[in-house]
Amino acid sequence: MFSRQAKITGIGCSRKIETSARGCDVLRDPALNKGSAFTQEERNSLGLNGLLPPVISNELEPQLTRALTAYRKAPTDLDKHIYMWRLHDNNVTLFYALLQRHLMEMLPVVYDPVVGEAIEQYSEIITRPRGVFLSINEPDEIEEKLSAFGASADDIDLLVASDAEEILGIGDWGANGIDISIGKLAVYTAAAGVDPHRVIPIVLDVGTNNQKLLNDPLYIGYRHSRVVGEVYDNFIDAYVRAAKKLFPRAMLHWEDFGSTNARRILSRFRDKVPTFNDDMQGTGAIVLGALLNAVRRSDTLWSDQRVVILGAGTAGVGIADQIRDQMVRHGVSQDEATRRIWLVDLPGLLTDDMKHGLLDFQVSYARPAAEVQAWSRVSADMLPATQTRWPAMAALRSEKAQNGGVIDLAEVVKKVRPTILIGTSTTPHLFTEELVKDMASHVERPIIFPLSNPTNLHEATPAQLIEWTDGRVLVATGAPFENVTFKGVSYTIGQANNAALYPGLGFGAIVSRASHVSDEMIFAAAQAVASQATDATPGAALLPSNADLRATSSVVAVAVASKAQEQNIAQEKFTDVIEAVNSAQWWPIYQPVIAI
Numbered sequence: 001m002f003s004r005q006a007k008i009t010g011i012g013c014s015r016k017i018e019t020s021a022r023g024c025d026v027l028r029d030p031a032l033n034k035g036s037a038f039t040q041e042e043r044n045s046l047g048l049n050g051l052l053p054p055v056i057s058n059e060l061e062p063q064l065t066r067a068l069t070a071y072r073k074a075p076t077d078l079d080k081h082i083y084m085w086r087l088h089d090n091n092v093t094l095f096y097a098l099l100q101r102h103l104m105e106m107l108p109v110v111y112d113p114v115v116g117e118a119i120e121q122y123s124e125i126i127t128r129p130r131g132v133f134l135s136i137n138e139p140d141e142i143e144e145k146l147s148a149f150g151a152s153a154d155d156i157d158l159l160v161a162s163d164a165e166e167i168l169g170i171g172d173w174g175a176n177g178i179d180i181s182i183g184k185l186a187v188y189t190a191a192a193g194v195d196p197h198r199v200i201p202i203v204l205d206v207g208t209n210n211q212k213l214l215n216d217p218l219y220i221g222y223r224h225s226r227v228v229g230e231v232y233d234n235f236i237d238a239y240v241r242a243a244k245k246l247f248p249r250a251m252l253h254w255e256d257f258g259s260t261n262a263r264r265i266l267s268r269f270r271d272k273v274p275t276f277n278d279d280m281q282g283t284g285a286i287v288l289g290a291l292l293n294a295v296r297r298s299d300t301l302w303s304d305q306r307v308v309i310l311g312a313g314t315a316g317v318g319i320a321d322q323i324r325d326q327m328v329r330h331g332v333s334q335d336e337a338t339r340r341i342w343l344v345d346l347p348g349l350l351t352d353d354m355k356h357g358l359l360d361f362q363v364s365y366a367r368p369a370a371e372v373q374a375w376s377r378v379s380a381d382m383l384p385a386t387q388t389r390w391p392a393m394a395a396l397r398s399e400k401a402q403n404g405g406v407i408d409l410a411e412v413v414k415k416v417r418p419t420i421l422i423g424t425s426t427t428p429h430l431f432t433e434e435l436v437k438d439m440a441s442h443v444e445r446p447i448i449f450p451l452s453n454p455t456n457l458h459e460a461t462p463a464q465l466i467e468w469t470d471g472r473v474l475v476a477t478g479a480p481f482e483n484v485t486f487k488g489v490s491y492t493i494g495q496a497n498n499a500a501l502y503p504g505l506g507f508g509a510i511v512s513r514a515s516h517v518s519d520e521m522i523f524a525a526a527q528a529v530a531s532q533a534t535d536a537t538p539g540a541a542l543l544p545s546n547a548d549l550r551a552t553s554s555v556v557a558v559a560v561a562s563k564a565q566e567q568n569i570a571q572e573k574f575t576d577v578i579e580a581v582n583s584a585q586w587w588p589i590y591q592p593v594i595a596i
């Protein structure tokens with residue numbers, strides 16, 4: 001966001017920035033600052049003579065070299081992350097130019113997995129605050145706080161909000177969660193060209209149940225446990241009302257909400273405003289994109305798939321929904337498609353005798369208890385320690401433990417003989433060698449996606465899966481992994497991270513000014529991603545490389561905007577969608593800064 005003293009005019013290459021700021025105020029505004037690249041003319045008109053070293057840079061080049069050297073000298077990944085955000089505090093254009101030029105190297109540092117580390121340590125590393133902090137304790141001040149950002153109705157395209165209850169797979173991080181909104185927005189710009197001055201990162205501080213934060217004297221958020229129930233819902237309503245009133249054209253993106261709230265919030269608003277939940281829909285779509293290619297390569301039919309998902313939270317069930325819909329597209333009835341999916345969570349296989357404890361979005365997938373009566377159970381003590389982060393699932397688990405035990409993943413795999421196995425359980429090592437070998441003994445090309453982020457939470461590594469299946473697995477992961485060489489074949493690991501999808505989806509919705517984000521737009525995004533990774537030679541990735549993220553996101557945005565137009569939900573009309581997407585993209589290049 002520019003300071004109030006600046007205004008941007010024109011589009012694409014003809015963009016200019018007009019400002020009434022002078023001298024140090026220009027240099028202090030990271031959206032205006034070009035450092036040594038200010039021309040002599042700009043230095044004269046903006047009062048910068050004497051405030052900059054005399055050598056004038058040739059645009060970004062020497063600055064990029066200097067910044068890259070400093071970045072690489074930073075000793076740890078977290079230091080590199082901090083360096084990047086300090087650079088952003090100083091010069092937004094240089095930050096994005098550097099990130100874009102070294103995307104493969106820097107994306108994991110600015111975004112996942114290192115962003116997880118930064119969030120855990122946010123109380124210590126925060127320097128310049130970014131975004132807007134909204135609190136459940138002051139619901140009447142939401143509008144005032146959003147207004148304080150200093151943007152007017154037409155200035156904002158996108159708000160990313162998190163209540164930080166379930167950040168990645170690392171749980172509740174309270175107000176520190178502002179950094180996931182910031183990280184997601186950085187990817188929107190680097191990947192899709194969303195204008196970084198037209199977005200707002202938001203944290204919805206409803207308290208935290210993270211005792212470590214509550215005890216930390218440096219914690220930056222409100223020091224009380226999470227507020228739930230009606231007060232919570234009213235707060236979310238008040239946020240959406242204020243956002244809609246102040247920024248009527250903006251898209252609302254929901255990130256890392258807990259599984260008890262995510263679906264309810266989405267259902268409440270999805271037909272009323274342009275909005276989507278990234279963990280449910282973005283993840284569902286990127287995984288479907290990878291599966292479109294995997295199923296094709298396995299030479300099997302969608303109507304023949306049997307799917308087991310470990311971790312029936314927002315991501316797991318979001319993926320289940322997309323798979324179910326895809327089977328329906330292939331002629332399977334809705335009921336039958338739902339029956340081809342088995343969800344396993346802390347209480348083991350979810351069954352319909354758990355009805356009262358299941359979450360809203362899990363209910364339709366619960367298996368009839370009668371169907372699995374003869375399946376063997378294990379004592380719950382034999383499973384990994386129960387987590388208290390998911391009270392509903394933990395309660396069901398205890399109940400099952402006391403009533404004959406739980407049907408664990410190994411038993412489900414043995415009985416179901418899945419063709420597709422997906423991990424969104426936040427728990428490492430649960431795809432064991434024995435279980436994977438069992439699955440692989442019944443399927444020629446087992447499709448296995450361990451997706452739990454950050455990297456150390458993956459249910460198995462690609463190298464393990466490749467070895468245990470003797471190279472037959474079709475694998476994609478949540479975090480980036482290096483290539484694996486096995487028996488002379490080099491396997492490139494596609495990253496099924498929603499980062500390859502949500503930027504294009506959001507940008508397509510923004511460019512078309514879609515009144516809402518439809519299921520068809522989401523499917524169009526999944527197909528578009530899949531279309532960018534059609535190489536089927538042994539070891540080829542199921543998804544396009546992140547090195548091509550900008551190109552992939554353009555293809556996704558075009559597909560999404562076209563679909564919005566076709567469905568008559570685009571409020572912006574255009575004859576040439578590609579041109580509309582291209583000309584709306586922001587690029588990190590210096591624009592002339594004009595004194596007014």
Ligand SMILES: NC(=O)c1ccc[n+]([C@@H]2O[C@H](COP(=O)([O-])OP(=O)(O)OC[C@H]3O[C@@H](n4cnc5c(N)ncnc54)[C@H](O)[C@@H]3O)[C@@H](O)[C@H]2O)c1
Pocket residue numbers: 166167168169170256258259279283286310311312313314315316344345346384387390393394423424425426427451452453454457477478479496497498499
């Ligand atoms: N690759 C991606 O793009 C992507 C997107 C979203 C989420 N994720 C990852 O998926 C994981 C889940 O995220 P989420 O948003 O769905 O979280 P969530 O809290 O909504 O769901 C997690 C679920 O896992 C269950 N669980 C915990 N321990 C388990 C165990 N030992 N066995 C079986 N189930 C267990 C919980 O009860 C809960 O239902 C995270 O690690 C997250 O980083 C990846």
Ligand SMILES: O=C(O)C[C@H](O)C(=O)O
Pocket residue numbers: 112167168169256278279453497498499
């Ligand atoms: O943030 C990511 O890397 C993907 C996803 O949204 C997650 O929560 O893990």
Ligand SMILES: [Mn+2]
Pocket residue numbers: 168255256278279
């Ligand atoms: Mn997420």
